[in-house]
Amino acid sequence: MSRIVYQGVEGVADLSEALAQQDKNFPRVLEPGKSPGTVGRRPSGPKGHVYSHGLVGTTEVVPCYKAPPIEVSLGSSETVPAQDDKLREECGVMAVYGHPEAARQVYLGLYALQHRGQESAGIATANGYNLSNIKGMGLVSEIFTEDVLRKLPGDLSIGHTRYSTTGDSALLNAQPIRVDSTKGLIAIAHNGNLVNLGNLREKLERAGAYFQTTSDSEIIVQLIAHSKATTLVDAIADSLGQVDGAFSIVMMTRDKIFAARDPRGFRPLSMGRIKNADGPDTIVFASETCAFDLLRAEYERDVAPGELIMVSADGVTSRVYAPGVAQTSCIFEHVYFARPDSRIYGRWVQESREQMGRQLARESHVPADIVVPVPDSGVTAALGYAEAAGLPFRFGLIRNHYVGRTFIEPEQRVRDFGVKLKLNPVRNLLEGKRVMLIDDSIIRGTTSRKIVRMVRGAGAKEVHLRISCPPTISPCFYGVDTPSKRDLIAANKSIEEIRQFIEADTLAYLSLDGLLQCCDDGQNPQPVGQTGIQGNNYCTACYTGNYPTQWVDVEEILPARYPKSDEIQLSLLETK
Helix, strand or coil: CCCCCCCCCCCCCCCCHHHHCCCCCCCCEECCCHHHHCEEEECCCCEEECEEEECCCCCCCCCCCCCCCCEEEEECCCCEECCCCCCCEEEEEEEECCCCCCCHHHHHHHHHHHCCCCCCCEEEECCCCCCEEEECCHHHHHCCCCCHCCCCCCCEEEEEEECCCEEEEEECCCCCCCEEECCEEEEEEEECCECHHHHHHHHHHHHHCCCCCCCCCCHHHHHHHHCCCHHHHHHHHHHHHCHHHHHHHHEEECCCCCECCCCCCCCCEEEEEEEECCCCCCEEEEEECCHHHHHHHEEEEEEEEEEEEEEEECCEEEECCCCCCCCCCCCCCCCHHCCCCCCCCEEHHCCCCCCCCHHHHHHHHCCCCEEEECCCHHHHHHHHHHHHCCCCCCCEECCCCCCCEEEECCCCCCCCHHHHHHECCCHHHHHHEEEEECCCCCCCCCHHHHHHHHHHHHHHHHEEEEEEECCCCCCCCEEEECHHHHHHHHHHHCCHHHHHCCCEEEEEEEEEHHHHHHHCCCCCCCCCCCCCCCCCEECHHHCCCCCCCCCEEEHHHHHCCCCCCCCCCCCEEECC
């Protein structure tokens, strides 16, 4: 059983100081305006449990399953992590204003956004006078049981599901982050990465700020708390203007919801509405529009880059806090991250991916008998490829969707066991066939090689691999858990060398121009500045190495699970 810290709870004593005496490893938290003598404490605590903050009348401790990294036992004392050769999104965010069961609505939204992060999740609610927060390690459904949801009253709520890129994976960095500051109680949930956090953190610490977490998301809250602006909305706008990088955020006070995107619009954030016949409409925000469907909410519009929206009893108000910045939204949302049933940057993801498959067939088709996707991410592009090539589409690989987070390998080691546990070939479809295999990306190349071997082992006469995006040659610093450049196979090998490594008969990627054309909604005349193609306003840094921001503190924003290297230094990346 873990311990719970109560903050600002009516009728419940704040036991943080007493608990701190039992654990000298608790990080210190100094609220702005307080002296060091009134420092509170927040427990790091054991992983794998739910912590509750500000819950009126609750005394119980809620245990929760901790999702450990996938490991493979080799039948001995040696254990090896099984890395999935895919990029990982940092998180998804959700907000609801004006619903009697706001926490349950956010829960359903996070359930739909679970693909954006499976490490931790949290929900905060407010009822006009109190702000409660529960978060834990694991999946949304594992943390928020019926009993837990009942402890979150209020008609305002925000939520978060996380896969860490900066900070570490401890419960301490789970979100929403709740802070009691000079501006009042604030909770924040953030999707993205800040690239100037090193300088900002040092500046804030000199001003007397004590950080609860190692997450870059808390930088924004601390800037708000230390802002000299007289109103909260001005303080938020002032703070957002000081940070650089990627952020789509939802914030909550006791009686207001805020939503904002960074000026370049790196990460998606959409606004929707649930129409209520007997009262004011419910306003919702989500990282992807697929979250609206479970709530029966209608998509209204995207939160614009550089826009700050406030929802209160007075209605919805908006202001642009950073005008005139060129938009560079993450194109990998359309390639891989977002669900096909979502509308991202005003365009349906399904449509973009089918176009990628069609364009891939036009650019690099060779004679084949069937088109087979690598499930699930390659399915939509494979449909487009099969249509353009005039070939039958077949599910020649079946994915096991019920693989646990840990598994034990047989005593006698099986080659490529991890991939075989997740995917199984349909031999009668593949045997004797020239197979066109479609996937969305190659990162390290190790998984692709195992899949090619699997298809060939099932009797395929030829295996041709097609990738529905350009080669990934550079890491992302804007909210994607990317390996370092030395681990990206396309940054270190030619396409022919990659083909030899993965053991395919042929290998081809979608061209950058082709990708941009497939993701062009044709509505924005602003050139992207990297290829000069009109109407495309995307960040393609992972394919080109050309970053939209100038300063990137690599040491600060290195993915959490990779050790920092003394060789990595501060880099100046100029806008091309």
